[in-house]
Amino acid sequence: MTGNTERELATASASVPAQVRTVREPKHEVLRRRLLDLVEAAEAHQMLPSERELMQRYEVSRVTVRRAVERLTQEGRIYRVQGAGTFVAEAETISKSLRLTSFSEDIRARRMVPAGTLLVMERVPADVANARDLFVEPGAPLVHLERLRTADGVPMCLENVWLPEHLVPDLLDAGEPDSLYDVLDRVGAAPEAADQTVRATVVDAAQARLLKVPPQFPALHVERLTRDARGRAVERAVSLYRADRYDFHFTITRERHP
Known part of the structure; x- marks a missing residue:
């Protein structure tokens, strides 16, 4: 690939029509x-150029390289091994970051087609x-969905999801939505x-049949309570992920005490 200066990178962003962009990328x-073009052209587990090599190739600052690499890591497109380097991740493995x-959205970000039953x-x-968890009275009506989610x-x-019916009063009549988050967005x-919360578990016989794995196969049990901008609890979800196809990526820092 040919070299690109920081000015050229900025120009690439600025080339987007003014009526489309509101803030320069x-x-x-x-x-x-x-x-990402480099990653998509590489084989899984292939080593990527070092941080210094990327700085020289694209003539950008260390901060710019680190932020771009961190984003790709969070998206599950690459992974880092301490002391060894940065590598291209398996396309079939979905790595969940701290972003909600x-x-x-997770599946489409990895060039795969999401679907479900x-x-x-x-x-x-x-x-x-x-x-x-949802701050409603016991016995209050909820909408419950259970779905088998697939990628390619x-x-x-x-996935089991519960939503307060007063937030989505027309959902049952409308039928299965493509995206619950889009539905919640439309109703404010x-x-x-x-x-x-994530914990390790194994699947039982019924879950194994649906997920097409053997009984007692390792899985990730994930419970999530979602809130909107006003702090209202809008969704409770309990999901069971295949541990061979899904992982959760977290970046943590150590607090230094004087």
């Missing part, structure tokens, strides 16, 4: 897209756990933040 985002995204869509009274036709997870309850 950051240099690290333009570089991320350039590096839907299953469909609706197993259950019903009105149910809130039990103790759902009433507590491969089963990835079993767009997901803004979530508390999430």
